[in-house]
Amino acid sequence: MSEALPVLPSSPVLRASWLRSREHGLVTDQHLPDGILARADFAEHIEANARLLAFSRPAIENLYRQIGGPSSMVLLADERGLILSALGNTEFLDRAARVALSPGAEWSEASVGTNAIGTALHTGHTVAVRGAEHYLDRNRFLTCIATPILAPGGGMLGILDVSTDARANISHAGALLRTTAELIEHSLIEHLESGFVTIRFHSRAELVDGPLEALAVFDEERRLVASNRAARSLLKLDRAHPSAAFDHCFATGWAALLGLAAGNGGAFPLRAVDGRSFVGRAALRDRSIAPRAPRPPPAQCAGEPRPGGQLAQMSQSDPRVAAAIATLRASAAANVPLLIEGETGTGKTHLIRAFHADHRRHADAPLVIIDGSSLRGAGASAELADRLGQAAEGTLFVVEIDALPNAMQRALFGTRTSRGATRIIAATRKRVAHLADSGRLELAHFAAAGGLQLSLPPLRERDDFDELVRLFVREACPERAIHVSPDALTLLRRHRWPGNLSELRSQLRLTLALMGDNANELCPQDIPPELFDDDSGEGR
Structure with missing residues (x-):
């Protein structure tokens, strides 16, 4: 076995991980150990993580559809790095299994050195490990991105990971991965059996009652028993151990809050102890003490959007649709380019009209829709530039983006650096992964601008x-x-x-x-x- 330390990665995070791997006694050309658990032992781990598996499954399936490459997989691991489930292309799953990247194997740093799952476990943050950045030689055909799933009561519940062939471009996967982890955390808190009162809140009213809202659950003694990462961030709580009392979080009185929770569940101003204001809703969880009355529909004028905006009026009972809407809402403030895939008639234009109505900068902000297949001939570039001008300070929505020549695709996504006020959204009826692999879709500028991908399922799958x-x-x-x-x-x-x-x-x-x-x-x-x-x- 080699005694010399190979060239360390340039990233400080991965450099430190390589040094820890060596301290664990691992060498880069180490043979593959027998790391798969016996069936009985693995069954115990599955049972112990039953809630995590159950509430993560729909979100993981949606994530895999959005990643969608033929050489990719989505993995779920527990808090020690033991892989619980793997979803992906059969051929790539078989290939990954040859290096024990499969259910029943442990991928902590101590077991396999620097890798996305193990290093995310150690750091508590999203980690990407590309190709040769893996410590072990045998894992360098992989590129992996992993992010923690936080437990409702604090600490880390598990790890969500996307792994692909090292040659694949998954620069867009990080944002999708974090959004998916937040959806899982949200679902876990929603289905808690403990706690006395749930508070939903955010500084932005349109995010309350959605997957990206802040959630905090308190018991009868006013102690925080569960919270998601949005709540921990807004309340400035310790991310790993968010121990707090209600009075240390909110200036709104406890008695007043319980009165609101026992009422009709309407929105109310919620003040933090540092003076910041949120929009909140509260509900009692213990129905035997005070059943929550059904929330009455608010009074409104004919034709007026219901509170929460037009996106809130769309059906979100399908996990993939809910994830797409959550991604849209999360992208609103950053104004990053968006790429949406979905068959004809899946509601792409309807979704973008609702998004534009909810998140336009002013009442007169334009929504300009153009069919990429109509941009033909010598004047196509000039027409695209003209449409960009028409969409200034608004939204330009290009359907059939794959019909545009690659040079025009690069020009379109490259405009964001000089036209920061114009939102660029593109759509295609075909799978983005297939278009990118065949060279019909140019994603380099899209990825460089921090673009996000969305996927709408066909009706037969909803x-x-x-x-x-x-x-x-x-x-x-x-x-x-x-x-x-x-x-x-x-x-x-x-x-x-x-x-x-x-x-x-x-x-x-x-x-x-x-x-x-x-x-x-x-x-x-x-x-x-x-x-x-x-x-x-x-x-x-």
Whole structure:
């Protein structure tokens, strides 16, 4: 075995990790140990982390869809670096398993040296380890990014990791990874069985009641029992051990807060002890003490957006849609470019219209939409520049971005450095990973500007199909209540809906129009049989 220390990485974080790896007695050409746990032992770890696995699964699946490369995987590890689950391309999973990057293996620094999972565990922060920056030779075909998942009561619950082939470009994965970790933390707190009162708050009203809100749970003795990273940041609590009492966090009186929590759950001003003001909501968790009344709909004028903005009115029962909306909201202040993928009719334009309405800088800020496939010929660059001018201080939304020549794509995303007030959003019907691999999508300037990717699922894969049907029925017939029978929903699910939301909305409007003005229930016999002529007849 080699005695000489190889050239250390330039990053101070990774340099320190390499030195720790050597102190652990590891050498760079070390043989692969038998690091996989016996099945019985691994089952105990799975049982011990059942909540983490259950509440992280939807978010992890969404993250993998957004990363989407053929040589990639998403891993979940526990607080000691033991891999609990792996989701990815079968071929790449097999390749990773050859270096024990698979469930049952421990990837702490002490076991395998510098790597994203182990080093993130040690530092408590997001860590990227690229190719040759791995301490062990055998792991250098990998590029990995990992971020901690914080436990509701403090400390670290686990690690979320994206690993790819070292040649792949996953510069966009860091932001997606952190957002996914926050979604998991939020879900874990939402489903806590302990605690007395939950406080939702933020300095920005539109983030309250969303995945990026600050969450704090206190017990009857006013002690903080759970909080997410947003709450710890806003309240300036210790990130790892956020021990605090209510009176050390908020100047709003405890009795007044409990009165608000036992009421209708409406928003109220919430003051911190340092004088800062938040918008808050409170709810009692112990229903046996004081059941929380259903929150009444606020009074509003016809046509006026409900509180929280237009994004809040969109269905977020599907985890992938909720994650996309959370990413949009998180990007609003930074004004980074956005790239959204989704099949025809999945609601890309509707989503961006809602986002622009919620986050425009002033009432007259323009939203300019242009089809990339229409920019052809010698004047295309000039037309793009003209549209950028029209969108100044607003939003330029380019659909079919992959139809633009690469030079124009670079020019578009490069404008952000000189036009910081113009938001650049692009969309494609195809998979971003496939377009990038084939050279049809230029992402270098996009990544350099800190761009974020979003993915909208096709209707056939959404978890909120029934909710969407009822929503579109209400939209089509706002003057009367129409019940949608369970059998009708079952029948509608059989269709593949290649046109996605657009097709569903149009078909329901036609069906309701044919039913007549006196109908009050949508039944299977109301659905045109020709809708299924081109279907296989199989369920969704």
